Amino acid sequence: MSEEADLRETICTLAKSMFDRGLTGGASGNISLRLPDGGLLVTPTGSSFGRLDPGRISKLDERGRLVSGDPPTKEMALHAAFYETRGTKAGAVVHLHSSHSVALSMLPDVNPDNVLPPLTAYSIMRLGKVKLLPFFRPGDAAMGGAIRGLAGKRSAVLLANHGPVVAAKDLEAAVYAMEELEETARLAILTRGLNPRMLTDAQIRSVVDHFDVEWD
Amino acid sequence: MSEEADLRETICTLAKSMFDRGLTGGASGNISLRLPDGGLLVTPTGSSFGRLDPGRISKLDERGRLVSGDPPTKEMALHAAFYETRGTKAGAVVHLHSSHSVALSMLPDVNPDNVLPPLTAYSIMRLGKVKLLPFFRPGDAAMGGAIRGLAGKRSAVLLANHGPVVAAKDLEAAVYAMEELEETARLAILTRGLNPRMLTDAQIRSVVDHFDVEWD
Amino acid sequence: MSEEADLRETICTLAKSMFDRGLTGGASGNISLRLPDGGLLVTPTGSSFGRLDPGRISKLDERGRLVSGDPPTKEMALHAAFYETRGTKAGAVVHLHSSHSVALSMLPDVNPDNVLPPLTAYSIMRLGKVKLLPFFRPGDAAMGGAIRGLAGKRSAVLLANHGPVVAAKDLEAAVYAMEELEETARLAILTRGLNPRMLTDAQIRSVVDHFDVEWD
């Protein structure tokens, strides 16, 4: 119980930190994490990262039924798809509407199999290749299907005209990876049309090999 | 009374949150909400969202006369026009000088009947079509007239070279809608000239139909 | 004494607010205000707006001699020049290194007699015409002379490759005017090359006349 209370506090603290720094606004964004008993803690539908209440976070049992708290985010399918396909590598999932990632998702010439340009080593290390998925109507269950279609080979996707979703072993790792995703998208927008020097194939390979990154 | 005290606190909390995140600065921006007895709470003229005092918020009776607190914002006509024409759909009104919305309002090629480009589903869901209104001198009562001219068919307008005004059923909904408006304007500025993929007419229609959006 | 204590607190509160919202960073920026006895309170040299100590603010007597606190900002000449030439209209002076204002000051085609483009009514109302002054080496006493050369006809100047200086009747008014200056510069940078609709001469004249703006 004390561990669960800590996890509830961590969700609220990290959500507020992202909100205060402009990573997601209004009532956008949602977070989930896996409890030791196989259940989930999930941010409630309609809630704002700026004012989450630890006592009202949705608690689901291992079969996905609401045990306590407010009803969970309507984007539950995004989260469930990562837990189902990534196994123990998915201990937490974060979804934001972060501005530069959304902007990047709309540009006509990005590579859908590796949407982030290789501008720094950190997005490669923390995210591997990020898959661009098409636009879905909010709440469309097909979003979960699109993530399942990746068969657990990717830890992060970018939903076109919507925003990124990142899974990692725990919530801190998921937040740090998400911040690298948004930072890299921001660098891509800031340097667009300016012919920035990117990492070479050899430099990318060196990072992938040295840090054992999921890249294939 | 306790409910009114809560509403006063909510105004101050949400105003400070928007101020701290750069959505409006200095002494710009104003908020109003409808009380159960038909009166209004309104942020005072000359006040800053960063330092509102719950006890000094203007309280108006249902005929618009100041009952207590400091004199209300000089842009009261904007607020009144929404309450008069939107009926019970207008429980709160928010007006900001948010930067990207103001920037978008000045661009020569926007569509005045639907000023936000269809970049995400969220601005459509929360705002419907946003009407661009022309420039008015601050305090010009004609601003209220321009909103009345919409006959209650729009929940949000963008005043050219000035800023957006959003009405919604309650203050949280108005703030969330306002944040989507500014976010969409920001995405429009970030991707300007980059040929971003927008939602197709069919995708827009799907969102409008599914979420019962005011669109005509 | 209680009034002076309040003024010291107000300096620290408004400085921290500007710092936290990115209006000036590091150890940049300085503030002064006129005390009822003709002396000045001034932020100390080398201090950061993020961590001012009310008890260490420089207090000068009416002849400019340090009475208590740390030594004042090295840019004292900027402040003194406004107090000397603006009379009772200058109750406080704020100087920042705000990013967009500095960026605007470097652009080759701005009008040095009216450096802010007429994008909104608010910069006109709060600032009148803002004069662009040339670059001076930090600490060069000629900066004060350049402000004196305006003979008290301007409440705000923009130092090229350096930053804006704004005088107003009290500190809140100076901060609000400064925020409009930076906001207008930001809008100018955001819409540069996009052919934004500006206020017409007739609209500018209407604002100037209605709000009795210093414009000649």
Next chain:
Amino acid sequence: MSEEADLRETICTLAKSMFDRGLTGGASGNISLRLPDGGLLVTPTGSSFGRLDPGRISKLDERGRLVSGDPPTKEMALHAAFYETRGTKAGAVVHLHSSHSVALSMLPDVNPDNVLPPLTAYSIMRLGKVKLLPFFRPGDAAMGGAIRGLAGKRSAVLLANHGPVVAAKDLEAAVYAMEELEETARLAILTRGLNPRMLTDAQIRSVVDHFDVEWD
């Protein structure tokens, strides 16, 4: 001991200030400072500037061995190289992944011997010439060698596709210098392609001579 406790608090306070204002995000950035006994305090590996714990900061003895706290940043080589080559001029070192500095580091036409354009006097005064170093894989010990290769003649470097490193006499000075570096990079990006007026050679020389800047 009380002095060390103060230094630990200062590290946490300044780190959080930079984090909250968006100068570095996630788990990026690291700080070190020299203790009076020749040892170092260093931010731990994997920690976030937003939530440092003074009691867990790494303490190294003068030979670089961990005395207490969590293991230090993996980028220790960057810090050590400045302490070894700058002598008493290096009392603290700060490294960030600040966005505009990283963006500038990738542009194809910057001058690697003086990567910041002369846009204001402040970057010259606080940083002298900033050297652009090539990309290294994170953790590559060659980074330290590249800094040693400067033979102590530079107080700041910019690692390509990675971020800046700044040394100064104490932590406040290092933070203020770092903020000028990022601010100047931001101004360079904001005015790129707009032909900004820069300081002339004579103006640069005047600043360098008057403030005794390391420039050769």
